[in-house]
Amino acid sequence: MSVIDFTKTPVAELFGSNCFSNAVMKERLPKNIYKEILAVQAGEKELTLAVAEVVAAVMRDWAISKGASHYTHWFQPLTGLTAEKHDSFIAPTGDGKVIMEFSGKELVKGEPDASSFPSGGLRATFEARGYTAWDVTSPAFLKQDPTGTTLCIPTAFISYYGQALDKKVPLLKSVDALSVQAIRVLRALGNETSRRLFTTVGPEQEYFLVDKEYFDKRPDLLLTGRTVFGVLPAKGQEMEDHYFGALKEKVAGFMRELNTELWKVGIPAKTQHNEVAPNQFEIAPVFLNSTAAVDANQLVMETIKTVARRHGMEGLLHEKPFAGVNGSGKHNNWSMATDDGVNLFEPGENPEANARFLLFAAAVVEAVDRYALLIRASVATSGNDHRLGANEAPPAIVSIFFGGPLTEIFDNIAEGKSGGKTESGSVIKLGVTSLPALPKDVSDRNRTSPFAFTGNKFEFRMVGSSQSIATPNTYLNVAVAQVLKEYADKLEKAPNKNEAIQNIIKESYSKHKRVIFNGNGYTDEWVREAERRGLPNVKNAVDALSVLIRSESIALFEDHGVFTKEESESRYHIYLEKYSKQINIEAGITIELARRVIFPSVSDFSAKLAKDAAALAAIGAVSSAQEKRAKRIAELTSELFDETAKLETVLGEAQDTADVQAQAKAYFEKVRPSMDNVREKVDALEKLVSKEAWPLPGYEELLFKL
Numbered sequence: 001m002s003v004i005d006f007t008k009t010p011v012a013e014l015f016g017s018n019c020f021s022n023a024v025m026k027e028r029l030p031k032n033i034y035k036e037i038l039a040v041q042a043g044e045k046e047l048t049l050a051v052a053e054v055v056a057a058v059m060r061d062w063a064i065s066k067g068a069s070h071y072t073h074w075f076q077p078l079t080g081l082t083a084e085k086h087d088s089f090i091a092p093t094g095d096g097k098v099i100m101e102f103s104g105k106e107l108v109k110g111e112p113d114a115s116s117f118p119s120g121g122l123r124a125t126f127e128a129r130g131y132t133a134w135d136v137t138s139p140a141f142l143k144q145d146p147t148g149t150t151l152c153i154p155t156a157f158i159s160y161y162g163q164a165l166d167k168k169v170p171l172l173k174s175v176d177a178l179s180v181q182a183i184r185v186l187r188a189l190g191n192e193t194s195r196r197l198f199t200t201v202g203p204e205q206e207y208f209l210v211d212k213e214y215f216d217k218r219p220d221l222l223l224t225g226r227t228v229f230g231v232l233p234a235k236g237q238e239m240e241d242h243y244f245g246a247l248k249e250k251v252a253g254f255m256r257e258l259n260t261e262l263w264k265v266g267i268p269a270k271t272q273h274n275e276v277a278p279n280q281f282e283i284a285p286v287f288l289n290s291t292a293a294v295d296a297n298q299l300v301m302e303t304i305k306t307v308a309r310r311h312g313m314e315g316l317l318h319e320k321p322f323a324g325v326n327g328s329g330k331h332n333n334w335s336m337a338t339d340d341g342v343n344l345f346e347p348g349e350n351p352e353a354n355a356r357f358l359l360f361a362a363a364v365v366e367a368v369d370r371y372a373l374l375i376r377a378s379v380a381t382s383g384n385d386h387r388l389g390a391n392e393a394p395p396a397i398v399s400i401f402f403g404g405p406l407t408e409i410f411d412n413i414a415e416g417k418s419g420g421k422t423e424s425g426s427v428i429k430l431g432v433t434s435l436p437a438l439p440k441d442v443s444d445r446n447r448t449s450p451f452a453f454t455g456n457k458f459e460f461r462m463v464g465s466s467q468s469i470a471t472p473n474t475y476l477n478v479a480v481a482q483v484l485k486e487y488a489d490k491l492e493k494a495p496n497k498n499e500a501i502q503n504i505i506k507e508s509y510s511k512h513k514r515v516i517f518n519g520n521g522y523t524d525e526w527v528r529e530a531e532r533r534g535l536p537n538v539k540n541a542v543d544a545l546s547v548l549i550r551s552e553s554i555a556l557f558e559d560h561g562v563f564t565k566e567e568s569e570s571r572y573h574i575y576l577e578k579y580s581k582q583i584n585i586e587a588g589i590t591i592e593l594a595r596r597v598i599f600p601s602v603s604d605f606s607a608k609l610a611k612d613a614a615a616l617a618a619i620g621a622v623s624s625a626q627e628k629r630a631k632r633i634a635e636l637t638s639e640l641f642d643e644t645a646k647l648e649t650v651l652g653e654a655q656d657t658a659d660v661q662a663q664a665k666a667y668f669e670k671v672r673p674s675m676d677n678v679r680e681k682v683d684a685l686e687k688l689v690s691k692e693a694w695p696l697p698g699y700e701e702l703l704f705k706l
């Protein structure tokens, strides 16, 4: 545990001290080279080997001066985790000595022998080479552990034939696609200055902390990140006294160190608080350019785990570690910004800015409605299946919260009232009059919406807590790019721009306003209402993922240069395989625990009960309650035995299913329900067996002790 004295090391000095940021590059690189890097970051140039050589040398010296001995190309394969392969800087000089070397080639291209990363059939093992190339939009950083320091270079991972094998390449391509179309629209609106558009992303990360001592005694948590058994103690979360409550000292200490670690690598961790469920917390860094934000979020997740261990705890990132209490998600705050600093979702201060804002907001509404299935698919994982549609989480229906005032403005435009009413009652003319000041919405105002407009950004709340945010952002960017492309086609041809804007918004909004819902998204009425509106409600990941191989999805991604047909198909397979694997492990541990831990303990306990009963019978003091309890335990134990056998059978069948799609379906339709049946018996037993005899730490220990 490292305690930093901020009077000796001011935060401003500590911040970014382990990050090879633009500030560091500006200071250390020759002026012309730094300018080149800025141009590459802005997408105006390709990184040349000559420039890379200079950067590599400077990066190496910087890293070595801070104690680094190794470097790694740090990337996100489709497993959703981050992967690293470490190389040392040493180069033998032939006389028994070494020098520290790092070339431009090593900076822009690594070559992990990555044959065991999933490629969905894209890459045969015999030519298992994949290349990783530095993603200049995300800064290199140093990772320190007690034994040493490593230079980490955020990279994109591509196969020998140029196909994307990771989550980063498609994200970068999607931002490019969005930029092209957004700039076309901006030009048509008379903007001559913006050259590029990028997206800004600020993810709010939820997680649980549990005491390491109890965690270690739960093989299910250890292997799958969630408890496959467990019942809530009398005190659940119904008191809601944990939310924003005072932090326990142990947690406060953990958070302080988490912040410090993140600050060092240049991640602007800003807010942290208790969440709704007991022992649940949230951390939110300030938003960054999306590519940097994606990497930062991976690091945040990793750092939560490392720092928690230093404090005798374990960080849980699973979407639903505990049944019956809130799950964990990630709020993906997303906006579009130009290279000259305009946030397109900031309601404007003048008539032109208003028209732009309304047009881009309309594009998001249309994109989310038209591509709701893709957006749903972007968060389809086995972990998220426990959340979406459950009553404390965003429902599986994709809808947008717009808030009253903004909805009214759009409604008025759609009804041909040539604008919206201002507070003074006058009618807005798009491009001529100003909008009324929109009240800045705090996102907490409608926590039930899966996609909320929150004042100057949209907040996508369906993302799972353990997921990389790369894919949700990629799909979202492409969906919006497609709508903007159609807008641009119309605008470029229109003689009267204001009229054209008005018509586009009117037409688009009238057609897609069904996706707007400002009410409580957790109610049954909304589920029925959404059905009437024709909004899809896809409740499980397997069904949700199927949209990825529809011809229109494949065409969409192809048109914007984000995925080839092959890549779309391979990703679909990889996601299904991952889904199956996850449930396979969970089912395996369920059987293992039921048979080898629960069953023997309960049998011992029953034997003890029988012995006690016999002793009591000998003195004529048997109580009927004792008999009932013993009988019920015996029944449940026998039922548990049977249910476990059934689970084993369906699991075997699922494992033997060759077709990837049919296999995922088998896991979803047969294995999951069968696991639930086993759980029901175990949980019923937990309530009857004495606490001392129960072999696993319970929810009380896991959720309330820290």
Ligand code: ADP
Pocket: 200, 201, 202, 203, 204, 271, 284, 285, 286, 287, 333, 334, 335, 343, 442, 443, 444, 456, 457
């Ligand atoms: P909340 O009410 O949801 O807590 P905050 O204002 O605290 O809202 O913001 C939550 C997250 O949204 C933070 O990570 C913040 O940096 C991010 N955010 C704010 N503005 C933008 C923006 N323009 N683009 C992307 N993310 C943003």
Ligand code: MG
Pocket: 204, 331, 443, 444, 459
């Ligand atoms: Mg929020």
